Amino acid sequence: MLLSGIREYLKTQIDCPQYYLNKMGGSQDKSITIYNAPGQVPHIAIGGLENTTYTTKSISFLIHWGKNSDEAEKKAMEVYNLFFGQSNFTIGDKKIIQCKMRSSEPIYLGTDSEGIIEYIIDTTIYYER
Structure with a gap:
């Protein structure tokens, strides 16, 4: 399973002007980085x-x-709830068995140097081989 597949799935579920993989880029005020x-x-x-x-x-x-x-x-809760307790769905060609969140809610990180609010969500996705 690749991050790009997760990004493509997220694009169909969560309204967001910009998605990034492994590195935040640009100067968007609203983005999700995976x-x-x-x-x-x-x-x-x-x-x-x-x-x-x-x-x-x-x-x-x-x-x-x-x-x-x-x-x-x-927005953080919207992303969190998309995965929390979910099972038996697909991301790309992978059948998801279960998603386990590593915290009980999104974790507030504070603001960046420009005053943009940030949250982090950690999860482990179990999927069929």
Whole structure:
């Protein structure tokens, strides 16, 4: 599973003027950046790789969303709720088994040097191999 596939899925679900992968670019006041995140040790079933039915992808979403606190929090919650507790859907050609959030809500990071409000959301996606 690639970040670009996750970005394409997000584009169909979340209204956002700009998406970035692994590095925030430009000077957009409103954007979502998707990062690869440190994850778990790879899961391999007893019996080897041929018996392993799933794997994981750990990602972080940086919600960089204007100077209005209420709007920024709402956008962060929109992204969070898209994945929280979700299962049995597809991203590209990958069947998602489950999404596990690594916090109980988006984490407020404060503001950047331009006063833009930022939140981070960490999740691990379990998907079929």
